Amino acid sequence: MSHADRATYKVQFDNGRTANRQARVGSVPALPPPGPARVPRVARLMALAIRFDGLVRCGQVKDFAQIARLGYVTRGRLSQIMDLANLAPDIQEELLFLEPAKVGKDAITERHLRPIARHTEWASQRRLWRTLIKREEAVPPPPPCGVVATRSRVAKSL
DSSP: OOSTTOOOOOEEOOOSTTOOOOOEESSOOOOOOOOSOOOOHHHHHHHHHHHHHHHHHHTSSSOHHHHHHHHTOOHHHHHHHHGGGGSOHHHHHHHHTOOOOSSSSOSSOHHHHHHHHHOOOHHHHHHHHHHHHHHHHHOOOOOOOSHHHHHHHHHHHO
8 A cells, every 4th residue: 555645744732711712723823923013002092192182273173071981081181181281292202112121011101190281390300300200211121030039148148
């Protein structure tokens, strides 16, 4: 009997809760190449605040309450987002062009900006902004944990 009527494939089945229970033919699929970097959330919120302000000013939307209804958010949340439009123009520009976080969470969040936006004077906003930026840059990375941390502690004690 010839083996010309046979085909040999490598089949991989994934186990676990997140497996999609599909057989994959061939080798393990490679991860897709990383896409473009994610725009920081605060930059997107800043862009929304500018856009919403423009919609109300030109009369396309009656007021911010209507935007809140259309966007299925509370008026309070929309107020928080619109407070970003009260920031000094140079701070708004810096927010729009923030670098995305390399790993983990964004360094600057909308919650960090709320106390700054409460100030009506742009000079005090700029001073608080510079303080926030310096603080975020000066935050040391979290200490390692697990086996590496244990080994480094033991090495230091010797």
